[in-house]
Amino acid sequence: EAQVTQNPRYLITVTGKKLTVTCSQNMNHEYMSWYRQDPGLGLRQIYYSMNVEVTDKGDVPEGYKVSRKEKRNFPLILESPSPNQTSLYFCASTSQLGRKAFFGQGTRLTVV
Amino acid sequence: DQQVKQNSPSLSVQEGRISILNCDYTNSMFDYFLWYKKYPAEGPTFLISISSIKDKNEDGRFTVFLNKSAKHLSLHIVPSQPGDSAVYFCAASAIRGDNRKLIWGLGTSLAVNP
Numbered sequence: 001e002a003q004v005t006q007n008p009r010y011l012i013t014v015t016g017k018k019l020t021v022t023c024s025q026n027m028n029h030e031y032m033s034w035y036r037q038d039p040g041l042g043l044r045q046i047y048y049s050m051n052v053e054v055t056d057k058g059d060v061p062e063g064y065k066v067s068r069k070e071k072r073n074f075p076l077i078l079e080s081p082s083p084n085q086t087s088l089y090f091c092a093s094t095s096q097l098g099r100k101a102f103f104g105q106g107t108r109l110t111v112v
Numbered sequence: 113d114q115q116v117k118q119n120s121p122s123l124s125v126q127e128g129r130i131s132i133l134n135c136d137y138t139n140s141m142f143d144y145f146l147w148y149k150k151y152p153a154e155g156p157t158f159l160i161s162i163s164s165i166k167d168k169n170e171d172g173r174f175t176v177f178l179n180k181s182a183k184h185l186s187l188h189i190v191p192s193q194p195g196d197s198a199v200y201f202c203a204a205s206a207i208r209g210d211n212r213k214l215i216w217g218l219g220t221s222l223a224v225n226p
Contacts, residue, residue: 004155033213042218043156043201058213090155097212098144098205103155 002027006091006104013081013111021076021107023091031094032074033058033101034066036087043090049074050097081111115139116204118217126225131189133220135202138183142204146214147176147187150199159200160187192224 004025013019025032033048035058045058049068063085065077074093078085088108094101117136125131135145143164148156162169162176162185169176175188189196202217 040218043216045213048213092155098207098214100146100158100161101214103157105155106153 002102004091004093004102004104006089006107008107009105010108011110013109015082015111016080019078019081019109021078021089021091021109023074023076023104024072025074025091025093025102026072027093027095027102028071029093029095029102030071031097032068033092033094034064034074034076035090035092036060037090037106038087046076046089081109083111085109086111113138114218115142116202116215116217118200118202118220120220121218122221122223124223124225125192127194128191131187131192131196131222131224133187133189133200133202133222135185135187135217136183137185137204139204139206139215140183141206142215144205144207145176145178145185146203146205147174148201148203149196150201150219156201189222192222194224194226197222197224 007022030051034046035043044060047066049055091104092101115138146161147159149159150156160171160174160176162178167178178185199219199221201219203214
């Protein structure tokens with residue numbers, strides 16, 4: 001079954017404690033992205049990757065890092081989380097930019 | 113500035129009737145449009161898309177209409193079912209441009225009442 005898997009689904013952490021949200025896809029897609037969803041702001045792209053070792057900033061990259069060492073994995077790293085990063089995060093992958101994308105189930109992050 | 117606008121935050125319809133969700137865009141470079149559905153606690157799932165070379169695309173109960181001159185598209189759901197209750201996102205991309213990423217609207221929450 002084609003899927004994008006994110007972990008964890010829910011996470012509560014404290015300010016400044018480094019965390020990683022993992023994302024894995026089994027469709028051999030070249031393109032992967034991270035989004036955050038906030039009330040009234042819709043889906044905003046954080047970072048995207050066009051292939052292994054190729055990443056670029058999206059619309060709201062501040063406070064986040066990503067890496068793409070393998071094609072299937074695209075982890076999102078928060079080196080020093082702050083309360084304004086409390087949000088719902090989605091990972092997505094696609095075989096072609098601007099076309100149909102597959103999304104993970106989401107990670108609800110709360111930073112206190 | 114929102115390049116993709118869904119001006120109705122919510123919509124309520126009766127089961128069996130037609131649901132019409134609207135989306136407007138400002139960037140004339142957009143040439144591909146998608147609709148996604150999102151249930152609570154789940155990721156968005158692709159519903160239907162349309163290329164700018166068409167003005168209509170149909171898939172079962174779902175039809176998307178594109179009016180390029182008005183920079184407007186709409187999603188019709190006929191007949192609406194309670195399981196269609198979800199948030200619907202419109203997205204657009206400019207395949208021929210430098211920026212090919214998806215640009216998203218803010219979503220419309222559809223409630224289909226039994």
